[in-house]
Amino acid sequence: MTRTTVNRVLLGVVGLVLLAAGVLVLAGGLDLYRWLGADPPSWWPLTSPDQPVVSARSRTRWVDSTWWWPTVIGGLAVLVVGTAWWLAAQLRRSGSASIAVPTPGAGGLRLRVRTRALEEALETGTATLPEVERAGVRLVRAPGHPRLRGAVRLTPGGDPAALVEHFDTGPRADARTSLGWPELPADLRIRVLQAAPAESRRHRGRRRRHPRVE
Incomplete structure (x- = not known):
């Protein structure tokens, strides 16, 4: 599988995930579930304009646990490093056009x-x-x-x-x-x-x- 194919697959998957998340956020923010009489997904927290995307309970659920902040910081560091590596790989030109x-x-x-x-x-x-x-x-x-x-x-x-x-x-x-x-x-x-x-x-x-x- 070539790098171009991998890039297209990754971008397609990321785009679909972001599109689905955006549609769910838009539906909750505009109160479309109530207007259309549709049932939101059971696992989705934002179902009306009055609800935050992440509730206060969810935000503070594990903050007192010793593993929480190292996990968050480590996960974000891996994400940043991986994104920077991917971007550098795209910008690096191993050959002329x-x-x-x-x-x-x-x-x-x-x-x-x-x-x-x-x-x-x-x-x-x-x-x-x-x-x-x-x-x-x-x-x-x-x-x-x-x-x-x-x-x-x-x-x-x-x-x-x-x-x-x-x-x-x-x-x-x-x-x-x-x-x-x-x-x-x-x-x-x-x-x-x-x-x-x-x-x-x-x-x-x-x-x-x-x-x-x-």
């Missing part, structure tokens, strides 16, 4: 390709290599040092060394030629699926991670 492509022999023509389009092409090329079941590739644009980061899952009995060679001479070489980059280092995380029960003992331990292609 587009990449300049050389156009030899065409003076004055500037051509750019979307980074995601390049990543999709690399993923497609890697997925078609022998013994590859699934592949994901990202282009990390560190200042002055672009590099590829990939996660590849091989079929049972797959050969990680052969994959590295095919990737180096195939998708990675094509990307270097297309972009006009003499160097394009790559970090691959390779996982070999477990073989069938009869062969699991023979292929046990054939899992490799982070081979580098320089």
